[in-house]
Amino acid sequence: MLATSRNFKANARAGLADDNLQKALALARTGFPLRRSLAVERLPEFEALRESGRSIKDHVLAHLDFYLELYESRAVAAGGKVHWASTAQEACAAVLQICRSVGARTVTKGKSMVAEEVGLNDFLEANGITPVETDLGEYIIQLREEPPSHIIAPAIHLIKEQVAETFRAEHSALDPARPLVEPRQMCEEARAMLRPRFLAADVGITGANFLVAETGSSIIVTNEGNGDLTQTLPRVHIVMTSIEKVVPTLEDAVTLMRLLARSATGQEFSSYTTVSTGPRQPGDLDGPEQYHVVLLDNGRSALLGTDFQDMLRCIRCAACLNHCPVYAAVGGHAYGWVYPGPMGAVLTPSLIGIEEAGHLPNASTFCGRCESVCPVKIPLPKMMRHWREREYAQKLSPPVYRTGLSVWSWVARRPALYHAFAELASRVLGWAGRGRGRFRSLPLANGWTTVRDMPAPEGRSFHSLWAERQR
Amino acid sequence: MTQTRERILAGIRTSLGRGPPDAHTLAELRSRLAARRRNVIPARAAALDECDRVDLFVAMAEEVQTTVARVVSPAMVPEEIARYLAAENLAAEIVAAPDPGLDAIPWEIRPLLRIRRGRAGADDKVSLTACHAAIAETGTLMLISGRHTPTTLNFLPETHIVIVRRGQVVATYEDAMDRLCAEGASRPLPRVINFITGPSRTADIEQHIELGAHGPRRLHIVLLDEAQATERVGEDEQRGAGGQ
Structure with missing residues (x-):
């Protein structure tokens, strides 16, 4: 997928001005956190589960080579085929080669963020194969030719009127006078449109939430059942996934699953959790004849042993998006690539480079809600700070900002000078603002004052008041 | 490569x-x-005795819009299914798993219930399966694929009816998976293990929860609670006779 993360500021401004987006986000920013907190309250062990989830993932990452080799050998023993891919291109090529080997024309797809990451749909289409997204949200945005705006609710940026408009335009064979007002009617229409596609597809592609090393299994977690129809009906099932998804045992997978739905949607458990191991077995009446797994690296292995290793614990629940004030204001498209919100602000620079995605780790208030709700306790603000430091060290941030920071740090490292300046500045500003008690505009600070007033200091600096009290 | x-x-x-x-x-x-x-392991289900565990399973299942009917004998199963289909205004035509576990049920007492055994096709409206285990922790069913238990039954039809025996209700996912091993089916695993918690749903349009996104719109559990049958043998026989 082509990144537009460089344009974050313009994207964000457009998002803030988009009434439909703001209406859609208003529903999301209250709903998700409320449902999560209710689910967490009901489970006294939730905190212990987070700790356990973190340690499982840390253990896997420390021994990732061992678990991947074991996973591969067990998947192969079950009759599956594992395709390793270093890059997006290699992953796409592997999928195309499988599709061509069975003469596939149509593929159905369950939701896969890894498939989004490698730009699989565009690649297949360019090669004469029609990909059909079957998750309702993914289906809607595929019709609209938009990227997903959220990692578990890809069409969360839309209101129902926009969905209705899209369906009327794209489902042109249906009666134009049909009622299409309630979400119920739109779900029914999508169900009716997609059912024949499920039945006709030659290949079904899903993602994987987890891979189980012990058994060679892949696991998907869904609510709609589209992933199951996608992987059960066609002759070939391809799992698009990435190397950090592996866990040692089914017991470990279950522990993470107890965290996943509660963190994501506030459900106790998603409707469908499906553990798949190999193709159809002798005597089975249904299921795919071939089972392939495309295992993508795409820069992940290079994160091991760095400040960003913890990011590989991520189980893609989207709790950090759902609790982020920046995401809630600008929406997911502003981030300009596949992964938005706090997890995207850390992962995107890791995968496509800080030169491209430097705005993202800066688009944070560091309020820390993301880390506080993360089911595997990823220190997201800390890692965004690491990216800011690297951006500064590589001289990628704007000159004015860099000069300002240099001046500030020079002064801050000289406490006597700093205190003198601070005392002087608070007195001057206090005097200048004595009438209103706030400033509508300030030289060099219009980034602050164009959207809000700057409160005027009371006339003394904190340091001098503190020193006085200590006496 | x-x-x-x-x-x-x-x-x-x-x-x-x-x-x-x-x-x-x-x-x-x-x-x-x-x-x-x-x-x-959450204490919620693990700490309960069998009776409370079954009650928790039912409560958790109902919370996610699964409907549950308790019956006390195999003879009551066809009756309950006929009642359910009539109440939901569905035709009495079922595709059922060719699962020997379903053979013990006296289907002949409801001759109008037409049952085909096999995998589900595009036109099947109602499916009937047994399950491998039922998990009290979240009201979740565990079904496995196999020669007698095709997976399409769990997803293609609009209505999925599952017969759960009281003894199949376990506390946790771990307990359910242990049953897989204990029965000698440990490795390789069946092609598919389906953990099913309520009917298909989506909230992709304005977070509005709609049932029946792509999978079944309705999930109905017939809980065969034979532990109670011993106390109610007389009543049971009367009802069985009434059904003929």
Whole structure:
């Protein structure tokens, strides 16, 4: 997928001005956190589960080579085929080669963020194969030719009127006078449109939430059942996934699953959790004849042993998006690539480079809600700070900002000078603002004052008041 | 392909600053796997006796719009299914798993219930299956694929009816998976294990929860509670006779 993360500021401004987006986000920013907190309250062990989830993932990452080799050998023993891919291109090529080997024309797809990451749909289409997204949200945005705006609710940026408009335009064979007002009617229409596609597809592609090393299994977690129809009906099932998804045992997978739905949607458990191991077995009446797994690296292995290793614990629940004030204001498209919100602000620079995605780790208030709700306790603000430091060290941030920071740090490292300046500045500003008690505009600070007033200091600096009290 | 594999594995080892795992580490990792150690287990279901566990299963299932009917004898199952289909205004035509576990039910007492055994097709409206286990923790059913238990039954029809025997209700996912091993089906696993918690749903349009996105719109459990049957033999026979 082509990144537009460089344009974050313009994207964000457009998002803030988009009434439909703001209406859609208003529903999301209250709903998700409320449902999560209710689910967490009901489970006294939730905190212990987070700790356990973190340690499982840390253990896997420390021994990732061992678990991947074991996973591969067990998947192969079950009759599956594992395709390793270093890059997006290699992953796409592997999928195309499988599709061509069975003469596939149509593929159905369950939701896969890894498939989004490698730009699989565009690649297949360019090669004469029609990909059909079957998750309702993914289906809607595929019709609209938009990227997903959220990692578990890809069409969360839309209101129902926009969905209705899209369906009327794209489902042109249906009666134009049909009622299409309630979400119920739109779900029914999508169900009716997609059912024949499920039945006709030659290949079904899903993602994987987890891979189980012990058994060679892949696991998907869904609510709609589209992933199951996608992987059960066609002759070939391809799992698009990435190397950090592996866990040692089914017991470990279950522990993470107890965290996943509660963190994501506030459900106790998603409707469908499906553990798949190999193709159809002798005597089975249904299921795919071939089972392939495309295992993508795409820069992940290079994160091991760095400040960003913890990011590989991520189980893609989207709790950090759902609790982020920046995401809630600008929406997911502003981030300009596949992964938005706090997890995207850390992962995107890791995968496509800080030169491209430097705005993202800066688009944070560091309020820390993301880390506080993360089911595997990823220190997201800390890692965004690491990216800011690297951006500064590589001289990628704007000159004015860099000069300002240099001046500030020079002064801050000289406490006597700093205190003198601070005392002087608070007195001057206090005097200048004595009438209103706030400033509508300030030289060099219009980034602050164009959207809000700057409160005027009371006339003394904190340091001098503190020193006085200590006496 | 092999080159890519080696490159990725080598890259992982370089990043971790070590070579392939040594003998000691390998032994540790293998013993961790062999132990199949359980992690944190919620007390919610694990601490309950059988009776409360079954009640919790029913309560949790109903919370996610699964409907549950309790019956006390196999003879009541066809009756309950006929009642359910009539109440939902559905035709009395069912595709059922060719599962010997369903043979013990006296289907002949409801001759109008037309039952085909096999995998589900595009036109089947109602499916009937047994299950491998029922998990009280979240009201979740565990179904496995096999020659007698095709997966399409769980997803293609609009209505899925599942017969759960009281003895199949376990506390946790771990308990349910242990039953898989205890029955000699440990490895390789069945092609598919389906954990099913309520009917299909979506909230992709304005967070509005709609049932029946792509999978079944309705999930109905007939809970065969034979433990109660011993206390109610007389009543049971009367009802069975009434059904004929």
